[in-house]
Amino acid sequence: MNNTNKSTEKTEDATEQIVTRFAPSPTGFLHAGAYRTALFAYFVARKNNGKFLIRIEDTDRERSTKEFEENIFETMEWLALDYDGMEKQSDRVENHKMYLEKLIKEDKAYVSKETPVKEGDREEVIRFRNPNKVVTFTDLIRGDISVDTTDLGDFVIAKSINEPVFHLAVVVDDFEMGVNHVIRGEDHIPNTPRHILIMEAIGAPIPKFAHLPLVLSPDRTKFSKRKGALPLTVYRDKGYLPEALINYISMIGWNPGGEQDIFTKEEIINLFDITKVQKGGGIFDDVKLKWVNKEHMLKLSHDEYKNNLEKFMPEELVSLPTYSSRIDSVVDIVRDRLEYFKQIQEMDEEGDLAYFFKAPLYDREILLCAEKMRKGKDLNHESLAKILEICKAELEKLESNIWNKDSVKDTLWPIAESEGRGIVLWAIRVSLSGKEKSPDPFILSETLGKEETLKRIGEAESILKEKL
RNA sequence: GGCCCUAUCGUCUAACGGUUAGGACAUUGCCUUCUCAAGGCAGUAAUCAGAGUUCGAUUCUCUGUAGGGUCACCA
Numbered sequence: 001m002n003n004t005n006k007s008t009e010k011t012e013d014a015t016e017q018i019v020t021r022f023a024p025s026p027t028g029f030l031h032a033g034a035y036r037t038a039l040f041a042y043f044v045a046r047k048n049n050g051k052f053l054i055r056i057e058d059t060d061r062e063r064s065t066k067e068f069e070e071n072i073f074e075t076m077e078w079l080a081l082d083y084d085g086m087e088k089q090s091d092r093v094e095n096h097k098m099y100l101e102k103l104i105k106e107d108k109a110y111v112s113k114e115t116p117v118k119e120g121d122r123e124e125v126i127r128f129r130n131p132n133k134v135v136t137f138t139d140l141i142r143g144d145i146s147v148d149t150t151d152l153g154d155f156v157i158a159k160s161i162n163e164p165v166f167h168l169a170v171v172v173d174d175f176e177m178g179v180n181h182v183i184r185g186e187d188h189i190p191n192t193p194r195h196i197l198i199m200e201a202i203g204a205p206i207p208k209f210a211h212l213p214l215v216l217s218p219d220r221t222k223f224s225k226r227k228g229a230l231p232l233t234v235y236r237d238k239g240y241l242p243e244a245l246i247n248y249i250s251m252i253g254w255n256p257g258g259e260q261d262i263f264t265k266e267e268i269i270n271l272f273d274i275t276k277v278q279k280g281g282g283i284f285d286d287v288k289l290k291w292v293n294k295e296h297m298l299k300l301s302h303d304e305y306k307n308n309l310e311k312f313m314p315e316e317l318v319s320l321p322t323y324s325s326r327i328d329s330v331v332d333i334v335r336d337r338l339e340y341f342k343q344i345q346e347m348d349e350e351g352d353l354a355y356f357f358k359a360p361l362y363d364r365e366i367l368l369c370a371e372k373m374r375k376g377k378d379l380n381h382e383s384l385a386k387i388l389e390i391c392k393a394e395l396e397k398l399e400s401n402i403w404n405k406d407s408v409k410d411t412l413w414p415i416a417e418s419e420g421r422g423i424v425l426w427a428i429r430v431s432l433s434g435k436e437k438s439p440d441p442f443i444l445s446e447t448l449g450k451e452e453t454l455k456r457i458g459e460a461e462s463i464l465k466e467k468l
Numbered sequence: 469g470g471c472c473c474u475a476u477c478g479u480c481u482a483a484c485g486g487u488u489a490g491g492a493c494a495u496u497g498c499c500u501u502c503u504c505a506a507g508g509c510a511g512u513a514a515u516c517a518g519a520g521u522u523c524g525a526u527u528c529u530c531u532g533u534a535g536g537g538u539c540a541c542c543a
Contacts, residue, residue, distance in 0.1 A: 011502090023543085024543090025542075025543045027542075027543070054515070057542095057543060058543095059542090059543080060508070060542055060543065062542090063542070064543095069475095098486040099493080114541080116541090117541095118540090118541090120541070121541055122541060126541095142473075142474090143489040145472075145473080146473085147471070147472070149470070151470070151539090152471095152539090156540080156541055158541085159541045160541090163541085165540090165541065165542085165543090166542065166543045167543095169543090170543085180475055185537095186472095186473065186474090186537065187536095187537055187538070188534090188537095188538095189472060189473065189538080190471075190472060190473095190537075190538045190539070191538085191543095193472095211473085213473090213474080214536075214537075216536085218479090219515090220535065220536070221535095221537095222536080223539075248480095251480065251481080251492095252480070253480090254481095255480080255481060255482080257482065257483095258482090258491090259482085259490085259491050259492080261492055261493090263498070273498095278477060278480090278481080279474060279475090280473090280474050280535095280536090281474075281481060281537090282479085282481090283471095283479060283480075285479055285480070285493075285494090287493065287494065287496080288479070288480065288492080288493045289478085289493095290493095291492085291493055291494090292493090333505090335506090336505060336507085337504090337505050337506075350479085352504090369502075369503085375498075388495095398496095401484095408473095413501090416501095416502085419494080420502095421501070421502060422502045422503090423502085424502080425501095425502040425503085426502045426503070427502090429500095429502070429503070432502090435503085435504085436503065436504085437503055437505085438504065438505095439503095439504075439505075440503085440504085
């Protein structure tokens, strides 16, 4: 269906191949804001059979670290961003130097004497000779933007001949790498006029620009570590699905228009249209991300779900002898409760998991369900024990080869009708789970099996009969 | 403050200049034969304001207001 084999062979014809890039600086871990930029550039390239390149902008030696660089690659790998080329800006200083020398020779830039105002300032920097004119460019998302560059002055393009500053480096690199679609955050709009001036000075063609709206924190300011942005790898560690992250993050600032909410990466690539991107910023909403993730989890087969889940299963439970015979049933129960796989551990901490694998400990009083459940019936420890005894006796007669939630229900239901549904079902459920809240008694019985179910009901019975 | 960008439910968003302004998340209520979860149904909730253009503006123009971004020898 997808046009994967449409035109993979290279053609030297008039229509230029689209080249986009993602140019992160390794001065922080990769969060949803930067990742979204990468994703959109990736979509544009993939949708048009173009190229998607990576450039690590590590010219700031002070703040760039190996660790952050690794985090960027780790994240891109997890979130399935394959690229067609990668360069490090620090490996390209010779190229920058060449252009700097050329600009100086042509008097389009000059070495300027400075009076240092802060620590680290040089006595001498290289400034761009600003032609002081109005620069207009067309943004794929916003239309025409024009800025009078006069107030920029002769801005600095290098600290020294060997130390280019961002503005010079991006322009040279994009030019030499053949980038013809510059897709970046809205926060770069003020830089674009400078870059165009430099492009004109070095004779580089002007690429197409698309300035994406910002990803925002809940307070509507730029998404950042300070404002709660997390490394995306944190979501991996919590057991989120990559497809879910891609799906959710794609929908911040863009959507294909229909009423579908859940998409695969391939579907998004096919539908993506950079010109339909929103102009205003969008808040990163963890709550909706959870929902999207859950939807993707639900698309998994039983075995896929189980494999993912087991990575987060508490060791202590896995080592229980009951584990392997009950886990499949537990997977089905847990399936419509979890929003991410690590939540299984939260369930365990709440005491909502262990009882599937081992008999619960609980206070006898919670067996006598809340006042409202009794509906006026007179109920005490002895009479409830009696009811459980009857239930047990009836269940005993049920053959274990037809033991399942339906047969258990058929067996218990008549008793529940005559003794009071609330009373019977609550008491059975609590004797099986030990909790006020849990799945219903029938599904619990099925999961535990006949033997264990009867054992737990019998246990509840004797707890009730104890003299205090 | 200068420059730039932006403005539809709380949030993400849909709507050739003509719709009862739609959907999703969240939220509220009800149903779903005990609790919880899931599910179903229903509800609350938005075009920033003011002019103009037009037979008719969410949509086009202007002004105002608000918010954001950016003003480094960081990227």
